[in-house]
Amino acid sequence: MDLVASCKEKLAYFRIKELKDVLTKLGLSKQGKKQDLVERIFAILSDEKAARLGSKKEAVAREKVAKLVNDAYRRMQASGEGDSPSKGQVSSDISNAKAKGELEDSFQPDVKVRCICGSSLETESMIQCEDPRCHVWEHVGCVIIPEKPMGGNPPLPDSFYCEICRLTRADPFWLTVAHPLFPVRLTATNIPTDGTNPMQSVDRTFQITRTDRDLLVKQEYDVQAWCMLLNDKVLFRMQWPQYADLQVNGVPFRAINRPGSQLLGANGRDDGPIITPCIRDGINKISLSGCDSRRFCLGVRLVKRRSLQQVLNMIPEEAKGEPFEVALARVRRCIGGAAGNDNADSDSDIEVVADFFGVNLRCPMSGSRMKVAGRFKPCLHMGCFDLEVFVELNQRSRKAVAVSYLSEELFSGAYNRGPLF
Numbered sequence: 001m002d003l004v005a006s007c008k009e010k011l012a013y014f015r016i017k018e019l020k021d022v023l024t025k026l027g028l029s030k031q032g033k034k035q036d037l038v039e040r041i042f043a044i045l046s047d048e049k050a051a052r053l054g055s056k057k058e059a060v061a062r063e064k065v066a067k068l069v070n071d072a073y074r075r076m077q078a079s080g081e082g083d084s085p086s087k088g089q090v091s092s093d094i095s096n097a098k099a100k101g102e103l104e105d106s107f108q109p110d111v112k113v114r115c116i117c118g119s120s121l122e123t124e125s126m127i128q129c130e131d132p133r134c135h136v137w138e139h140v141g142c143v144i145i146p147e148k149p150m151g152g153n154p155p156l157p158d159s160f161y162c163e164i165c166r167l168t169r170a171d172p173f174w175l176t177v178a179h180p181l182f183p184v185r186l187t188a189t190n191i192p193t194d195g196t197n198p199m200q201s202v203d204r205t206f207q208i209t210r211t212d213r214d215l216l217v218k219q220e221y222d223v224q225a226w227c228m229l230l231n232d233k234v235l236f237r238m239q240w241p242q243y244a245d246l247q248v249n250g251v252p253f254r255a256i257n258r259p260g261s262q263l264l265g266a267n268g269r270d271d272g273p274i275i276t277p278c279i280r281d282g283i284n285k286i287s288l289s290g291c292d293s294r295r296f297c298l299g300v301r302l303v304k305r306r307s308l309q310q311v312l313n314m315i316p317e318e319a320k321g322e323p324f325e326v327a328l329a330r331v332r333r334c335i336g337g338a339a340g341n342d343n344a345d346s347d348s349d350i351e352v353v354a355d356f357f358g359v360n361l362r363c364p365m366s367g368s369r370m371k372v373a374g375r376f377k378p379c380l381h382m383g384c385f386d387l388e389v390f391v392e393l394n395q396r397s398r399k400a401v402a403v404s405y406l407s408e409e410l411f412s413g414a415y416n417r418g419p420l421f
């Protein structure tokens, strides 16, 4: 019997515990039904294309998998087959526990490929997340989606953020603490021939550990289901498919606050429902279906609510933001008072040439006198707004563009606090 065949036979005997052991050592996702786990290991063992090409790298990968499978099989036999599955659960609880804490500081540097398809194998065509703290790779074919289904291979974007980093920037009022379910893509369950939208769905399990549970006792922590359109023009927001039907442990949750047939506008913004009330210790089930022709992914995260003051504190002080001289030079350029005329062909809409320029100290949002003037760095106009009022309005009104703009600026540190004049 050859290597692959003997491995496949052993895999058939594996319980979830052995499957998870092998997947952990391979750095692959452990999410999914038992059959998914088996197939994930199977995929490496029976990569026909690689076998035909005789790729050395793939051969090494197969040998590594075969060895892991053999080792796990031997351990399983040594410990006796009768082990209860709950024992396996405990050990994975412990290994999960150390990965908790604020993810922003504890991204495991050894995980390089993490894709919505669930495979962490390297392929020829990969794209890397821009965020320097992430730098995860995904498969181009999985995440770069053409505008039209038959649109051919779209060009690679100049900058690419993985779904996790897009989510982080989607709402500054939530801090991601852990990802019980990393984003997984929805798959079409039927392709209608009459031009109507296909049904798509995903069905997964995720684990809530004791560490998660301890956090969830506190009021500011929650479990949130989230969904994202893969090729959304507004990068940093959630979006659910049309006619979204979300269920957690059999309990339906309302994913969207609009009619199922209505599309989300450019300024619109979907939220992630809080699913904490029906979460239980250990394994939880989540399913999502929708009727939509676009491509989505679904995830579950553990979040901590940020207060208004905490969001305000994220805005860099002048010392860490834009230096005063740079801000002043920019303002001078924009009122045409700078030496020389280097922007003669610039857009006249944004350029003001004047000897005298009045600035209104009334915040356009609140109508009151500004306390701390705020303005986005790329803005070329003189008008400001009251920073605190702006952040507070974002917390309440949740307009996609404003919220994502706010968080993008917050996370890139390109936002100024303090007097600008």
Ligand SMILES: [Zn+2]
Pocket (backbone or CB within 6 Å): 115, 116, 117, 118, 119, 138, 139, 142
């Ligand atoms: Zn992939």
Ligand SMILES: [Zn+2]
Pocket (backbone or CB within 6 Å): 129, 130, 131, 134, 135, 136, 161, 162, 163, 164, 165, 166
């Ligand atoms: Zn990323």
Ligand SMILES: [Zn+2]
Pocket (backbone or CB within 6 Å): 376, 379, 380, 381
């Ligand atoms: Zn502006």
